[in-house]
Amino acid sequence: MKDVLDRLVELQKLDQQLHQLKALRGDLPNQVQMLQQDVNQAKKNLQDQKDKLQTYRKEKDMLELEIKDLESKQKKYHDQLYQVKNNREYDAVSMEIENVKETISNKETRIIELITLDEDLEKSIQSTQNEVQEIQGQLDQKENDLKKRLGQTEVEEKKLQTERSKIASDLPPRIVSMYQRIFNAKNKIAVVPVLGHGVCGGCFKNLPPQRVLEIREMKRMNLCEVCGRILVWDEEAADKKP
Ligand SMILES: [Zn+2]
Structure with a gap:
């Protein structure tokens, strides 16, 4: 049993070093992940806005074509106006002209609306583009930091992991899993020595002399x-x- 306990002490030393290496990376992996999500979301917003802009512009082009058609129709009606034979025909053609005028006017109103929408959307696209750039910049920096830190710790971590596996494989699995449970639950300290005056090195409570x-x-x-x-x-x- 002394052998097992000595190895547990060794195992704990390695685990504590590994834990410190992980702590060195800190929150960086998490931050990288969050920024990645933010940048994806911002890019999606940007694409949605660009798509919307396209539909506004298509609608405007279509309206302009329709107005052109209506204007030539209007011109034809005006020509007809000189060829009418009676008042009834005159009224009928005049009414057609009025109808076309109104339709053109409605389409022009929508075009003005679309121009305003287009301008607003352009501004919003610009600011989303800035946002994407800004987040991307932060992401690149954090990824760089993480890569550097991983580079610093990778070799050391591998070495410690190898040593750890060697020691753990020599111990009964039941004891390793018990140790692991305590290590995780008790602030990364599972094995403690008895200190002077028979005190537990973990919680500093007195131990009965017989136990010591x-x-x-x-x-x-x-x-x-x-x-x-x-x-x-x-x-x-x-x-x-x-
Ligand atoms: Zn204790």
Whole structure:
């Protein structure tokens, strides 16, 4: 059992180093992901606005063509006006002219509306384009930072991972999973030495003298009854005041 406990101490040292390397990367991977989402959303907005602009412009082109047609129709009616034979025909043609005028006027009103919409949308597209650029800039920088940090830690991390696997594979799986559970639950400290005056090195509560003797023998697994951590004996630590 002493052998197992010694290896657990080793395992914990490696896990703590690995944890520090991960902490060094900090929130960067998360930030990169969020910015990626933001940039995608902004790009989608931009595309939607550009599509809308196209439909406005198509509508305007169509209206202009229609107006041209109506104007030539109008001209024809005017010519007809000189050829009418009676008042009834005159009224009929005049009414056609009025109708065409009104239709043209309606279409012109819509064109003016479309011009305003077009101008507003152009402005909005410009600002969305700026937004995309700005977020993209932030994203590029964060990605760069992350790449640099990963580069710094990658080799070290691989080395530690290899050592860790070696030690873990020599330990009973049941003990490794118990250790892992405590490590994750107890602030990355699963194995603690007994400190001076028989105090738990994890929670600093007093241990019964009988337990301290047992732990010192390292013949079986001893867990702190207060914090649940694995207790080991270490001469140097036992001299230390808590
Ligand atoms: Zn404890």
